[in-house]
Amino acid sequence: MSEVTSPLPLPAFKGSTVRVSVMDAGHLVAPSAIFVQSPKPGHDTVDVPTYSFLVENERVGKKVLFELGIMKAWKEKLPHLVSMVQSVGGTINVTEDVPDKLNAASVSLSSINFAIWSHHHPDHTGDLTLFPTSTSLIVGPGFKSHPSTYPGQPLGPNAETLHEAFEGREVIELDFGSSASTPKIAGLRAIDWFDDGSFYLLEAPGHTADHIMALARTSADKFVLLAGDGAHHCGEIRPTPLTPLPDTISPSPFEPPTSASSCPSSLFQSIHPSPEPFRITPFYEVAAHHIDDPVARRATLDAVKAFDASPDVLVVLTHDASLLDVLEFFPKAGLVGWEKQPSRKDMGRWRFLQDFRKGVLKE
Numbered sequence: 001m002s003e004v005t006s007p008l009p010l011p012a013f014k015g016s017t018v019r020v021s022v023m024d025a026g027h028l029v030a031p032s033a034i035f036v037q038s039p040k041p042g043h044d045t046v047d048v049p050t051y052s053f054l055v056e057n058e059r060v061g062k063k064v065l066f067e068l069g070i071m072k073a074w075k076e077k078l079p080h081l082v083s084m085v086q087s088v089g090g091t092i093n094v095t096e097d098v099p100d101k102l103n104a105a106s107v108s109l110s111s112i113n114f115a116i117w118s119h120h121h122p123d124h125t126g127d128l129t130l131f132p133t134s135t136s137l138i139v140g141p142g143f144k145s146h147p148s149t150y151p152g153q154p155l156g157p158n159a160e161t162l163h164e165a166f167e168g169r170e171v172i173e174l175d176f177g178s179s180a181s182t183p184k185i186a187g188l189r190a191i192d193w194f195d196d197g198s199f200y201l202l203e204a205p206g207h208t209a210d211h212i213m214a215l216a217r218t219s220a221d222k223f224v225l226l227a228g229d230g231a232h233h234c235g236e237i238r239p240t241p242l243t244p245l246p247d248t249i250s251p252s253p254f255e256p257p258t259s260a261s262s263c264p265s266s267l268f269q270s271i272h273p274s275p276e277p278f279r280i281t282p283f284y285e286v287a288a289h290h291i292d293d294p295v296a297r298r299a300t301l302d303a304v305k306a307f308d309a310s311p312d313v314l315v316v317l318t319h320d321a322s323l324l325d326v327l328e329f330f331p332k333a334g335l336v337g338w339e340k341q342p343s344r345k346d347m348g349r350w351r352f353l354q355d356f357r358k359g360v361l362k363e
């Protein structure tokens with residue numbers, strides 16, 4: 001694997017890191033066209049996770065959940081999600097709420113100081129009513145003044161949220177500021193959440209107005225980008241000029257990620273939308289209905305690509321099915337030490353190409 005280099009400046013180490021674990025918090029199964037434009041032959045359906053991340057800063061003794069997955073009671077509580085899923089011929093599989101997973105690992109819900117929603121869509125917001133009201137909710141800019149987000153149902157007739165999630169709870173809407181001195185990372189305005197360089201929240205609109213991402217420092221110079229719906233499929237962010245598709249892909253996306261396997265990247269040329277230069281152009285564009293603001297969305301996507309091209313950052317999209325057999329899941333702190341051999345970034349980089357199996361392997 002050729003080493004990818006990037007000039008992306010990342011924040012300086014201030015002595016603190018966070019422990020980051022990932023949970024598989026429910027699956028969406030639906031036609032691929034709900035995620036991407038012009039799905040490749042054979043990539044007819046998606047079965048994607050919706051991840052939730054436990055972020056622990058042991059120095060300050062605080063715990064954060066970034067993303068809450070899908071609530072187990074979605075059929076009873078979220079009629080708009082039921083009708084949306086039915087209208088596209090999809091389904092949702094969720095057997096446990098995030099609190100069930102935390103309880104099973106003896107992590108008390110009262111120890112969770114902050115729940116952070118990347119945005120207000122119901123596949124990211126879980127069931128906050130299961131948490132004590134001492135868990136504050138963090139939301140992105142404009143959340144409290146937009147009829148689709150606040151107040152929630154039934155107080156807000158056009159809201160996609162439930163107001164019971166907010167009742168008795170501190171709801172903190174982020175203000176990223178607008179002065180020239182506002183810090184930026186990859187061009188996105190940033191808040192140093194614990195004020196110690198361990199966990200940054202990033203303003204990342206475009207998919208929705210309130211969309212944010214998080215950059216978590218897992219070691220002195222290594223980070224994980226919790227990218228939310230900044231992209232929905234890795235084919236939107238790879239390949240690029242900074243992350244070109246190599247002649248030989250190893251491990252092969254069709255073999256186990258730890259295998260000493262390989263396959264030629266020329267296999268994928270025939271299904272690429274622009275055969276020349278297919279090695280530096282992403283395979284997919286997101287489906288149009290996922291774009292709230294095209295200009296903002298492009299800036300957010302460019303930032304995700306820049307993080308992805310950095311050898312110091314592992315990018316995890318909330319719906320990235322290609323990492324399901326690459327990452328270690330909660331209660332392991334599976335995102336700490338991702339750079340150690342075998343590097344999870346190297347194992348996972350081209351794994352999304354397995355979605356094109358039927359289109360390229362004439363089986």
Ligand SMILES: [Zn+2]
Nearest residue numbers: 119121207229
């Ligand atoms: Zn979304």
Ligand SMILES: [Zn+2]
Nearest residue numbers: 121123124229
């Ligand atoms: Zn989503």
